[in-house]
Amino acid sequence: MTISAEREVIVEVRNLKKHFEMSNGFLKKTKTTVRAVDGLNFKVYEGETLGIVGESGCGKSTTGQLLLGLMEATEGEIYFRSTDLASMNKEALRKARKDLQVIFQDPYSSLNPRMTVGELIGEPLVVHGIMRGKALRERVIELMQLVGLREHQYDRFPHEFSGGQRQRIGIARALALNPKVIVCDEAVSALDVSIQAQILNLLNRLQKELDLTYVFIAHGLPAVRHISDRIGVMYLGKMVELAGRDELFNNPLHPYSHALLDAVPIPDPKFRKEHELIEGEIPSPSNPPSGCRFHPRCPYATAKCREEEPEYREVLPDHFIACHHPLLDEDTSIVPATH
Amino acid sequence: MAQITESVPRSSNKPKSAIGALFRRLLRSRTGMLGLVIVVLVTLIAIFAPLLAAHDPAKTDIMNRLVPPFWLDGGNMSYPLGTDNLGRDVLSRIIYGSRVSLLVGISAVLLAGAIGIVMGLLAGYYGKAWDFIIMRLVDSFLAIPSILFMLIILAVMGPSLMTLILVLGGTSWVVYARMVRSETLSVKERDYVRSAKAIGALDFRIIVKYILPNVISSFIVIATLNVASTIIMEASLSFLGLGIQSPDVSWGLMLSDGREYIATSWWVATFPGLAITITVLGVIFFGDWLRDVLDPKIKD
Incomplete structure (x- = not known):
C-alpha cells in the first residue's frame, strides 16, 4: 500500500486555513472568528479517490470550496500540479477552473x-x-x-x-x-440508497475511462468506503487521521476514527459488540478546545492533550495522524487515562 | 417486471406549452379572467381610439355645454355620456384619455423597473460598497415625500407627457431596487449559482442567466400591481394641474375639470372617475392572479 511512491501528486494543500469573521451583539461590537478550516495539510495523488469524512461543521465542505477556488483562503497554499491556486488572480483562477470541477450534493438546487x-x-x-x-x-x-x-x-x-x-x-x-480533478461534495447523500449505488458505479467507471482524480466529501465512513483509495478524517477544521482505506478501516489509530467506525451499525443481530460511544457534541469552531481539539470527548485524554496540540505526523508509512496517544497496539499498550 | 419498466417518468407524453398551461389556469380563476378582459379591453380602446370616438375630444361646442347623459332629461344619443362645461363629448374624452393613462402607467413602470432591476442586481450581487451606496440612495428617496418630489420636478421642468413619465418612473424605482436586491441575495447563495462560478462563468453571465430569470417573476407581479397605482398617480398629478395639459386629455384632467360642476352636472367628473376605478381594478385582479401563478409554491 505505498501509493505515494508510484503516483504523482496532483493537488497539495499546505497549512490551509479559512476563518470567518462574525460580528454580533449590540452595534456589532463583539467579533468572533469561526475557524472552519484551521491548518490542513494533505496531498491528492493523480488518479486516486481521496475520501474526506467528518461530522457536520468539521469544515469538510469548506475545504471542498477552497480547493475549487469558490472561496478565498485566509492562509495557506493549494497547489494544483505546481501552481498555487490561492495566489492566483481572478482571471487566471477562472482559466484554472477547467481542471477542477465539482459535483454538488443536492441535484435539486444545483441546476x-x-x-x-x-x-x-x-x-x-x-x-x-x-x-x-x-x-x-x-x-x-x-x-x-x-x-x-x-x-x-x-x-x-x-x-x-x-x-x-x-x-x-x-x-x-x-x-x-x-477536468483532471473533481470534488464530489456529498455527491450521493441526497439520493436514495439504490440510486446512490448507480451513481457511485457511474463515477467509478468514469474515473477509469477518463483518468479522473476525485476528492470525495461525505459525512460518514460507509459512504466513502467503496469509492475511496485513501480516507482522511476531519475534526473541527483539522485533519486528525489520513490513511489508505483498508488501513483506516482495519487499523484506525486516532480515537476519533475508532469511534466513528464503532458507530457504524453492523447488520447482523447475532453480532453485538460493546460500543465505545463518544459523548457530547462537536464543540463550536468559534471557540475550539485547547490542546488537542478532541480531548473533551476522548476516552484516552490526558493532561498533555489538554495543553499541547498534537502534531500531524506520519506514524506508519502513508498513515498520518494527529494524536498524542495513538492506538498503536490496541489491546495492550493504551489504558484509558483517568481524567 | 414489465410494469416496472413502463412506469419510468412519463414526462415526455405531451410537449407542454407554457402559455397554454397559463391560459388554462387563467380560465379557472374568475377574478383573473375578469382582470384580463378589462385590461385587454382598455388596451384595445386605447389603440383604436380614433375609430371608436364619435367626436374630436378637444372640439368645444358652447351651444351643447353640460348636456346630461342620454337617459336623463335633455340628454341625447349623440352625446351618450353627456358633455362637459365646454361642450366636449365625455365618452370620446374618456376613450382618448385611456391612451394617456395606459401609456403613462406602463412606461413609468417600465422605466422604474429598468432602473430598479439594474440597481437591485448590482447591490445584491456585488454587495459591499455597491450595496451601501445604492441602498443609501434608496433610503434617501424613500425619506422624501414622493408627491413633494414630483411637484418640485414638474414645476421646474414644466408639465408634459414625457416629464410625467420620467417623474413617475424616477421616483418609484426604489421599490423594485429593494425587492430585486433581496431576491438576488437569496438566489446568489443557491448551489446553481455556485455551479456557474465553478465552471468559470463571468459575473455578467451569472447575473443575466442565473440571477435575473430567477428574480423576474416577483418583479412582474409587483410591476403589474404598480401599473395600477401609477395610473392613479397620473390622475392625481393631472388633477393638480401638473400632469397632462389641455388640449390633451387624461382621466385625471377630466376629474379636475369636472370638479366645479359636481353639484349640478355630476357626469362630467363621475365617468372618468369610474374609468379609473374599473381599469385599476382590472389591473389589480390580473396582478393578483399573476402572483398566484408565478409563485412556485402554488402548483396545480
Missing part, C-alpha cells in the same frame, strides 16, 4: 431551473469559448451518453427529471471541460 439539459451541459464549453453550434451539440450529446442520459432529453428542463438523473446532468456538466 439552474431556467436552463435546458443541453444548455446546462454545454455551458462550460460556451463560457470558455471552446465550442459552439453543431460541434457543441455533438459534444453535449456525447457527454449525455457518457453519463447514461439519452439524446432526446436534450431540450428538457431539470424539473422533468428524477434525482438520480439530475445528478447525471450535474456530472455531465462537470465533465464537459475534461
